[in-house]
Amino acid sequence: MRVGVLTGGGDCPGLNAVIRAVVRKGETRYGDNLIGFADGWKGVVEDKAVPLDVERCRGILPRGGTILGTSRTNPYKIDGGPERARETLAAHGIDALVAIGGEDTLGVAERLGREGVNVVGVPKTIDNDLSATEVTFGFHTAVQIATDAIDRLHTTAESHDRVIVCEVMGRHAGWIATYAGIAGGAAEVIIPEESFDIEVICRKLQERHAKGRYASIVVVAEGARPKQGTMSVASGEVDQFGHERLGGIGSQLADEIERRTGFESRVTILGHIQRGGTPTAFDRVLATRFGIAAIDAVHDGDFGRMVALQAGDIVRVPMSEAVAQLKTVDPALFHDVAEIFF
Secondary structure: OEEEEEEOOOOOOOHHHHHHHHHHHHHHOOOOEEEEEOOOHHHHHOOOEEEEOOOOOOOOOOOOOOOOOOOOOOHHHOOOHHHHHHHHHHHOOOOEEEEEEOHHHHHHHHHHHHOOOOEEEEEOOOOOOEOOOOOOOOHHHHHHHHHHHHHHHHHHHHHHOOEEEEEEOOOOOOHHHHHHHHHHOOOEEEOOOOOEOHHHHHHHHHHHHHOOOOOEEEEEEOOOOEOOOOOOOOOOOEOOOOOEOOOOHHHHHHHHHHHHHOOOEEEEEOHHHHOOOOOOHHHHHHHHHHHHHHHHHHHOOOOOEEEEEEOOEEEEEEHHHHOOOEOOOOHHHHHHHHHHHO
16 A cells, blocks of 8 residues: 655654654555655645655654654645645555644544545644543653753752742643643642632742742643733734644743742743653653554554554544544542642
């Protein structure tokens, strides 16, 4: 078979491990001819194809990012985009396409699948907010990076008697903030699932410092929002999928905390540091398992499906189910576990 591969949306550690696994089993076990499309759906629309083989994929397992490149291109927002995508696939004789991405990338894949394209999905979202799978690769690495940062911030906060706000990724779901906040011993964690009251946050910090604790780490997800009327926030541009470009809530929060409490406050925005660099062993293994399962699904003709992790096993679920809704932080985890320490 001639099998296409693409990576779409934001990059995250583990993408290359998926590509490597698809290529390795596709070529050596099934005798496939693998073709990559550069820069996600943009490469399919613009016919930017690159050859993929075992030799090309040597040494990429520990590398972050994606050797194919990525973008947030939405073919359905481009005049004639879906038609051009199908023409590209037909021109290269693609029998099936492995799409590696999050809700947006797989949403396009699911829609093209209904229009006759043979597609298998692999879940990729560093935010861990894709439904139908218990965890996504890259999330574990991001949490570890954030936890290491929080550990380091504790010592400088204590040295200067400061409040330090650490902004982490999480557009709609606060999985990274919650896990890193628990693991790093944060004083407060603020997530998108629940709008926050800046007055309550400040009061808790004042109570904490009144007991003799003169340093606090506040972890905030980039998509966190204050309760209406309590604090103004800036809005940014939107991409082709309608998502606002986030980043900046940490700085605004630090400014408000210092103004309202008088505590010297600083902000650290981890941003792309969480995406870059080598994936953890867990993420390498999970990404490899996903890649193997994806090429198997292709040869089983099980299209319109996404591979997923459930109860430790790799299973296949309808892609429509996978992109139907976001997976947000379990209230029991946040309130019954996390809040005990915040």
